[in-house]
Amino acid sequence: MNNANAIASAKDVWKSFDQGRVTVLQGASLSVRPGEIVALWGASGSGKSTLLHLLGGLDTPDRGELQVCGLDPRNERDRLILRRQHLGYVFQLHNLIPDLTVAENLRVPALAIGRDTSDTEARLRSLAESVGLSHRLAHRIQDLSGGERQRTAICRALMNSPKVLLADEPTGSLDEKTGETVFALLRTLAERDKIAVILATHERRFAEACHRIFRVRDGQLSPL
Numbered sequence: 001m002n003n004a005n006a007i008a009s010a011k012d013v014w015k016s017f018d019q020g021r022v023t024v025l026q027g028a029s030l031s032v033r034p035g036e037i038v039a040l041w042g043a044s045g046s047g048k049s050t051l052l053h054l055l056g057g058l059d060t061p062d063r064g065e066l067q068v069c070g071l072d073p074r075n076e077r078d079r080l081i082l083r084r085q086h087l088g089y090v091f092q093l094h095n096l097i098p099d100l101t102v103a104e105n106l107r108v109p110a111l112a113i114g115r116d117t118s119d120t121e122a123r124l125r126s127l128a129e130s131v132g133l134s135h136r137l138a139h140r141i142q143d144l145s146g147g148e149r150q151r152t153a154i155c156r157a158l159m160n161s162p163k164v165l166l167a168d169e170p171t172g173s174l175d176e177k178t179g180e181t182v183f184a185l186l187r188t189l190a191e192r193d194k195i196a197v198i199l200a201t202h203e204r205r206f207a208e209a210c211h212r213i214f215r216v217r218d219g220q221l222s223p224l
């Protein structure tokens, strides 16, 4: 693929932990276009989360190049812009604030960038509607089902209209049917809103339902 069309890319990325004793990524490369959902598929411990963390600027590589929305996640200033405006994260454990309501959780990212209140309210209502959560906006997270929590987490990740969504085993804590619903939602959002979704999963069936699969093995990524 022509890297010029990539909204996110990694080139020959290396990452080790424990003063180099554990080498996880050994020349990993990928590129992702807007509107596609791409799977990082591999066994537990293969380095899927590590790569997502590097792309999201949550950690830095030992070497190699990274690009997300034309910015460099290795650079502190770019990282801040990426986190606030261009990137959304969805994790296996949703990381929502349990005592707050769905609507209150969704306001958090908008508050962080000082978004206008009426704009925020319109956005959260439209997102909640698109994932079937309109009737839950006033409910606290702790009173929701696992699937509803994960759908809330997806909405929260989308509040600031990111161009790239990093999803780390987002279906991992859900039962089979709910997992499928959440996955289908991510795929629809990618296609409808032209968001690039990078999905880490060890489940082959979800990987196969993505537009493209990168197998993560021996520290490298190979397209399947």
Ligand SMILES: Nc1ncnc2c1ncn2[C@@H]1O[C@H](COP(=O)(O)OP(=O)(O)OP(=O)(O)O)[C@@H](O)[C@H]1O
Pocket: 017, 018, 022, 024, 042, 043, 044, 045, 046, 047, 048, 049, 050, 051, 200, 202
């Ligand atoms: N901060 C860290 N310090 C030391 N080792 C780490 C650290 N983060 C990750 N690792 C190790 O790197 C390897 C890859 O971890 P990573 O979480 O990226 O794998 P994964 O493919 O996402 O696995 P899973 O599917 O189980 O989440 C593992 O062996 C893990 O123990």
